[in-house]
Amino acid sequence: MAYEELKLSTPSPILSWANHPLASEETKMAKNVASLPFVFKHVALMPDVHLGKGALVGSVIATKEAIIPAAVGVDIGCFVGDTLIPLLDGKSYPIKNLADCNEEFIVYACTSTGKVVAAKATAKLTRRNASVIKVILDNGEEIICTPDHQFMLRDGTYKEAQNLQSGISLMPFYSKVDKDGYTLIAQPYSGRWQKAHWIVARSGLLGKVPKFEEQRTVIHHRNFNESDNRPENLEFMGNNDHSAYHRNLVERNQHWQSPEFEQKRVTALARKAQTPEGYEYYAARGTQNILQYMQQQPEHFRQAVAGNGERGKQHLVAYNQSEKGRAKSKEIANRFYTCDICDAEVKTPIGLHNHRKKEHQCNHKVVAVLPLDYTEDVYCLTVPEYHNFALEAGVFVHNCGMCAIKTPFNGDQLEGKLKKIRLDLEAEIPTGFNENKDVEKSVTNWQRWRDFQDLHQGVQNLQGKAMKQMGSLGGGNHFIEVCLDTENQVWLMLHSGSRNIGNNLAQCHINTAKELAKMAGNKLPDPDLAHFVAGTPEFQAYWHDLQWAQNYARFNREVMMGRFKRIVEKHLAGGKATKPLLEVNCHHNYAEKEVHFGEDVYVTRKGAVRATEEDYGIIPGSMGTKSYIVKGKGSANSFCSCSHGAGRLLSRNKAKNTYTLDDLIEQTKGVECRKDTGVLDEIPSAYKPIDEVMNNQADLVEVVATLKQVLCVKG
Template identity: 85%
Template sequence: MPYEKLEITTPAPVLSWANHSLGPEETKMAKNVASLPFVFKHVALMPDVHLGKGALVGSVIATKEAIIPAAVGVDIGCFIGDTLIPLADGKSYRIKDLMDWGTEFIVYACTPTGKIVAAQATAKLTRRNAPLVKVILDNGEEIICTPDHQFMLRDGTYKEAQLLQAETSLMPFYSKTDKDGYTLITQPYSSRWQKAHWIIARSGLLGKVPRFEGQKTFIHHQNFDESDNRPENLEFMGNRDHSAYHRSLVERNQHWHSAEFEEKRVASLAQKAKTSEGYQYYAERGTRNIFQYMEQQPEHFKNAVAGNGNRGKQYLVEYNKTEKGRGKSQEIANRYYTCEICGVDVKTPIGLHNHRRKEHQCNHKVVAVNLLNYTEDVYCLTVPEYHNFALKAGVFVHNCGMSAIKTSFTAEQLEGKLKKIRLDIEAAIPTGFNENKDVEKSVSNWQHWDDFKDLHRGVQDLQGKAMKQMGSLGGGNHFIEVCLDTENQVWLMLHSGSRNIGNKLAQCHIYTARELAKMAGNKLPDPDLAHFVAGTREFQAYWHDLQWSQNYARVNRDVMMARFKHIVEKHLVGGKATKPLLQVNCHHNYAEKEVHFDEDVYVTRKGAVRAQTEDYGIIPGSMGAKSFIVKGKGNAHSFCSCSHGAGRLMSRNKAKNVYTLDDLIEQTNGVECRKDEGVLDEIPGAYKPIEQVMANQADLVEVVATLKQVLCVKG
């Protein structure tokens, strides 16, 4: 349904997507926020709106030059409009031009293990007049971006541009065109070149790779442009079918069949074979053919080479004693090979190998990071599945975290295993006020621990606790769930935040804001609406700590999801690692600096999720109800937002007084979960019906997948 403009008198209007009238306290809270002088345009209320602290949970508040410290947020790192992005069509485009397309396109992304894949992406303007830094690479490329944009390091982790140092090794992106016009890309994990069209296919963008009886599988470029690897231009064929197809194109191939062409072709091949590059090419091709032959016809090969050593030994010994043989050996020893990375000629294949290891280590290195004295509008991509993308400059960067992944498992594989999975999750991931006994290596190595000393002085004694809580769920409405979609595919989902350290940081800054309001004599309708003004020292300190907390929350979810996924894999496939089919990560209860109605504003989403065009999001129901994976529609009036869940219908205390343990057992029938007094306040009846909530925001999001919980672990 469309929004409703509430009939309340405030300087800024209040637009509501809820299907019910606000109660007296909710109306008062909405009026308090909408009366603040720095509120931009209007206040947007999501379908799950209900009472909160200071502001309604489920409200989206855009502000000019001020922010209310009631949420945890992170700024978005971005690039200037001229930044070039290589696409699957073999060309590179300015990121600003990609935004103007308004459609999805295919970029190259990289997994944490260094495997390059292809993925869908969209571009958007994210900030105006942003401060900038220049990152200079050892290949001569320069990248201009915001100081906080994260670059992918060679080990698969990320670091902000402003924290990069000289000699820092980045994840590399090397591409070139071969003699036949095909795009080749080096896989960082193996240092081997791979044809881009097979990267597209192996990424699943062409569907399942078919088999052709008695033939090898080929990929045909429909427009005969071998560098254009857009999925719509690629088609699977058998190798013999592919050859027959080309032969059938008489008009295109008639010259190829002529005696004149054949004579020129043979002469050209002979001439090429005389060059060092040609000799190397034919030697490598011959080697590949021999290995292929050995693999496909092993018995024939064994018979063919039987006695080869004895027959050839005498000939080779005699040949190497001749002047011609010694000359050939000397020629091979002094042959030069060109490094495809830097273009330098290096003697012998071994020398080329050593050159690559010493000079490049198969990555790019940072030369310097310089702060720039001007600002520009900046842009970024959204890459939902992999959250990073390649730049033409030759490196990978993070894109602009509830968390969910779609697995390759099906419902049948879960049968009889849910209770064991739940018990293992509860043993591996601390809940409530509990924390990890030990700090695992992936946690202690987190780069932002070095910044802890720069956080608010009120939390300086909490670093040890924060480290032990990273990888823990917390309490309240936080959860870990195994779900099934309508195709009986298994999804893993969890909801958590920045734990005790995030709460403590927020409380420290809320106290500061209140004290500043008292000193200034500001008469606020609610003390929790105390705010910081942009440009002040307090604002900068708060924004810095918000960024740190939001990064902490994201990594906390990543650590838990890795443990969660490993437990499920242990029970379903004996611990074998599997690749997610889709990954979704989204924040709520946070603030960002964004562009809305052509102006820079701070957007606080309190119990709401960003839903810009093509943004993936998660809208969970209560334990025992449905959940939804969605894509945003970019509704401007909601400040490109949607609800973060069903929203509470009654308080926790009221739920405990209204419902019994029998009610909980009945309402969670079919879900493997705790069924005791400790989670009674999370009973589905205490939340709004999720179907109604979704119906109210049909203009904000489209449903990508509908999920039903079969296992739930509550905090």
């Protein structure tokens, strides 16, 4: 279905995908929003639209230079077009070129524990004429980006560019090409160099790593370019088969048997022997040969080494006292070694060690952050699995949070285990007003706590509560679900937000906006439409706190999903960790700065999800129906949005007064969940039919996976 323009006399048109007339209160609320002078183009109503606070839930509102603090939001940071992104083919490309190609590619990303991986990504233009700043690093690199873009810190957390300070350590991305042409990547968690093609393999992009009988598994580069580590160029082989393959090539090419090539081969071997890796290799091979000789010819060995100690001592003393020996010792003491990070020449191996420890500490540091007096079009990447990517400048940055993962488990594995999983979930993840008794280490280590003192004064007594609520579900329509798709694959899904701290922050700023409106004598159609004007201190304070709350919400979901995943793995995989086949994160109830119809606007999605052509989204139904994983179609008139669920048909009180416990039991048949009056307001009939909602937004999204709930924990 396409939208219809509602026949309402409002300054801004109202476009609706709901396919049903609005009730009188809903109409009034829509007209109130559309009458605001700063609304851009029109107001878009999604298929799940229903009454909310100030604005309808399921509405998308684009505004110019103002924002209504009725939703929790987060901004998206971006980079200028010539920012270089290193890809697996061994080359780096301007981010604008990647966006223009409109194709999927593979970048380097980093886990929160400092492990570099390879991940699929796409690029896009995100804003036009955006304000930018410059971040200068201690390696001399300069990065120009929007002030709100998040940089990955050395501890795996994120901080916006505008809040970076001199001396802050960032998660480093170091790469180099070794003497054989292979790309090496430094692993931040260990400080060791790893070949990029094995990073690709360990990231699962080549499938399962095979075993070859009585052979060591190696990776062959099909085009013989050792720096091209695209998955299509890599192939697993046994080391003996690999050597035989190359020998076969030698026999077919006389060049490989020429004296010139042999001289190059001998020179390369000698050069390899002089490197630490080559020395270690040849020393190990020599040790193996000596041990084999000792075992096969013991008598000959004993005769050969008889008196070695005495003879060797005499020769060593004489050499050290000679002019040549003293010169050699002096030369070794003054030998310079090259730092493989900054190429500095440092005397002695101990000096090199001390240099690396003092100057690098295996991380980059910020030198300065400078404001710039111009604007530029900016771009960003979407990296669905890891949500960050490496820049050629040598650091990792965040990409542009309901939450769902597709697991490698099959639905048959759930048989007889659903109740045990539900009981474990209810024991491990607090619901409703409950909170964690103990605060786990990952929560106390969250770096955003250091910014808590900068939040609104009205929440300064809530840090302890916020810590205990991190990793809790909350109430209302929040849920944790195990679902099956049409291929019988197991999905894990949850919906939660910024808990009590987010609600309190929002209320503090809403009260401020109302006070300002009253002082200014603004006559608003609804007090909850009080707003902040861009450029004012109140706007900046709200935008800062709103971002903190959204980061809290995202990390809260990550903590819960980590527990959720471990519980399922305990029952289905004996506790063995598994890798998700697909991860989807999407915000709703939030605001962003975006480009629409060629202009910069603030887009508030109140109960809606962003749905550009690159976005994956989640549209859940009720606890007894279906849910959908979707991909956006980039509809301009919806401001690239879609619904965030089915939407309520009945209020909570009306649902409790209309349906009985027997109705709940019948409508949730086949779903492992609570079946008591405490969740009666969440009965499936209290929500709109999800199939109808999906039909009404067929022009906004395409369905990627259809899910059926088999387990549900409600808040």
